Amino acid sequence: MNIQVEFGKRVRELRARSGMSQEALSFRSGLDRTYISGVERGTRNATLASMQRIAEALSVSLGYIFSDERFSAEPAYLQKDFIIPFLERFKYLLDPEKKVLAFQVTGLLTGPDVDYMCKKLMGICSAYGRDELNIIVDHRDMKASDGEPVVYSPEVSERAVVFQQELTKYSKQVAVLCNSQFMQQQMDHVTKISGIHDKTIPLFGSDKDMIGMAFQMFDINGNGLIKSIV
Numbered sequence: 001m002n003i004q005v006e007f008g009k010r011v012r013e014l015r016a017r018s019g020m021s022q023e024a025l026s027f028r029s030g031l032d033r034t035y036i037s038g039v040e041r042g043t044r045n046a047t048l049a050s051m052q053r054i055a056e057a058l059s060v061s062l063g064y065i066f067s068d069e070r071f072s073a074e075p076a077y078l079q080k081d082f083i084i085p086f087l088e089r090f091k092y093l094l095d096p097e098k099k100v101l102a103f104q105v106t107g108l109l110t111g112p113d114v115d116y117m118c119k120k121l122m123g124i125c126s127a128y129g130r131d132e133l134n135i136i137v138d139h140r141d142m143k144a145s146d147g148e149p150v151v152y153s154p155e156v157s158e159r160a161v162v163f164q165q166e167l168t169k170y171s172k173q174v175a176v177l178c179n180s181q182f183m184q185q186q187m188d189h190v191t192k193i194s195g196i197h198d199k200t201i202p203l204f205g206s207d208k209d210m211i212g213m214a215f216q217m218f219d220i221n222g223n224g225l226i227k228s229i230v
Contacts (some may be wrong), residue, residue, distance in 0.1 A: 002042070004039075004042060004045050004046060005042035006066070007039070007046060007051060007065060007066075008039045008040045008041060008042045008046075009040075009042070009073075010065045010066070011025075011036075011039060011040055011054055011058070011065070012040045012073050013070065013071045013072070013073045014058050014060065014065070014071070014182060015040075015058065016071070016072070016073050016074060016075045016076060017071045017072075017076055017144075017148065017149065017150050017151060017182065018058065018059075018076070018150065018151050018152065018153055018154070018186075019075070019076050019077030019108075019150070019153035019154075020058075020153065020154055022036050022037055022040070024154055025054070025057055025058070028057035028154070029050075029053045029054050029056070029057035030053060031050060031053060031054070035050075036054070039054070051065075059151075059157070059185060059186040059189035059190065060182065060185040060186065060189070061185060064181065064182070064185050067181065069180060069181045069182065071148055071149065071180075071182070072146060072148045074144075074146055074148070076108065076144040076146075076148070076150040077108060077144075077150070077153050078144075078145070080145045081107065081108045081144050081145045082107075082108065082110070083145075084107060086107075086109075086110070086113045086116070089105060089106040089107045090103070090104070090105055090106075090113070090116075090117060091103065091104045091225060092104070092120070092121065092124075092225070093223065093224050093225040094124055095220070095223065095224075098134070098218065098219075098220050099128070099132060099133050099134060099172075100133070100134045100135070100136065100218055100220060100223065101121070101124060101125070101133050101134070101135050101136070102135070102136040102137075102138065102223055102225045102226050103117070103121060103135075103136075103137060103138070103225075104138035104141075104225055104226070105117075105138070105139060105141075105142055106141045106142070106143075107141075107142065107143065107144075108142065108144060108150055109142075109152065109153075109156045110155070110156065111155040111156060111158075111159045113156075114156055114159035114160055114163055115159060115163075117163065118159075118162070118163040118166060121167070122166050122167075125166075125167070125169075125170040126170075128170050129170075130169055130170065131170070131171065131172045132170060132172060133170050133171055133172060134171070134172050134173050134174075134175075134217070134218040135167065135171050135173070135174045135175070136174075136175050136177070136214050136218070136223065136226055137174065137175070137176040137177065138177045138225070138226055139176060139177060139178055139179055139183060140177045140178070140179050140207070140210070140229055141179070141229060142179050142183070143179065149179040149180040149182070149183065150179075151179075151180070151182055151183045151186045152186060152190065157186070157190055160190055160194070161190060161193050161194040162194075163194075164190070164191060164194035164195070164196045165194050165195060165196070167196060168194065168195055168196040168199065171196065171199055172199070173199055173200075173201070173217055173218065174196065174199050174200040174201070175200075175201050175203060175213070175214035175217055175218070176200060176201070176202045176203060177203055177210045177211070177214065177226070178202050178203060178204040178210075179204075180204065181204055183202070183204070184202045184203070184204040187200070187202035188202055201213075201217070207228040207229055208228065211226060211227075211228065214226070
């Protein structure tokens with residue numbers, strides 16, 4: 001396949017799975033929306049510099065765009081993705097003995113959802129000192145109603161930076177169980193902005209490998225919330 005056509009197809013996929021409009025991608029990349037549209041349709045050749053700007057706007061490396069990971073180009077963050085209330089999709093568990101806080105999100109997040117999580121979890125963290133808690137973030141089942149993985153939308157990414165800036169005060173280490181290489185790339189990008197990057201390891205692979213690495217990091221044998229997804 002022509003490299004320009006392949007690039008445009010991948011941009012459309014990644015934009016869709018992050019709930020980003022062409023207008024939002026245009027704003028974040030500094031490129032005209034009609035240019036973005038032409039690139040996605042394969043009717044406009046993107047320069048290397050433009051490819052790099054688009055990749056950065058999608059919170060991924062240019063190399064990742066040409067990786068083998070593939071998604072549906074169906075838009076995520078639609079009304080049907082939020083039928084189940086967030087409070088039924090958000091769970092957390094504190095192990096006070098091991099000082100491990102685990103939290104899990106199933107389905108998609110909105111900006112207000114992130115604010116709610118921040119308030120709830122910071123209430124728990126405030127009982128601890130600086131760099132005292134190990135944290136496991138489980139995003140393995142963060143999927144849209146079509147069953148395909150999604151990542152943070154632009155709004156969620158912005159709120160997540162604020163959340164992580166609060167979290168970094170209390171966190172010793174953070175393990176993020178990701179649903180895709182795309183999320184792994186996005187987490188690397190977002191945590192650099194928030195300042196929690198040096199404490200965070202975004203993990204992607206088999207459930208067994210991810211969970212095993214997280215438990216090894218925190219010297220624990222198990223967790224009541226973090227289990228293998230069948």
